């Protein structure tokens with residue numbers, strides 16, 4: 001089973017240097033996040049987004065089943081009208097590699113909340129049953145009702161609403177480990 005140092009080495013070797021260990025039991029889960037997914041987000045209905053995710057209360061209970069986790073913060077200069085999808089796909093694959101490495105070392109509950117809603121396919125099926133890549137699709141923290149802003153700030157990292165476009169943006173992944 002990988003030690004914390006070995007997990008950090010794996011994270012860094014994939015190019016992620018901005019991360020914090022957290023106790024998943026203090027991840028902030030909130031109903032307002034689910035409301036924002038449902039009303040106002042163009043990704044609503046994608047295969048790993050609401051309504052294809054557990055209820056807010058079940059998400060809250062899910063995080064409490066874990067002993068430890070990592071918040072991984074990604075930074076990218078991006079234009080929301082020309083989102084860097086290739087970069088995003090590359091980051092997702094690296095994060096999945098880390099999840100697999102951690103899992104294979106003996107952490108049977110290892111699970112990644114990805115840095116974006118699943119965009120592995122050009123045309124998402126829009127539901128779990130018909131998902132075209134079931135082994136790689138992972139939900140985002142937001143789709144599991146995580147108040148990302150408060151959770152990241154509680155971990156001691158900065159995150160703010162971005163008003164300018166294009167601009168430097170942050171994407172947040174959470175790797176749950178036990």
Ligand code: SF4
Pocket residue numbers: 046047048118119120121122123124125126130131132133134136137
């Ligand atoms: S793998 Fe494809 S079909 Fe499945 S959730 Fe992701 S984008 Fe949708």
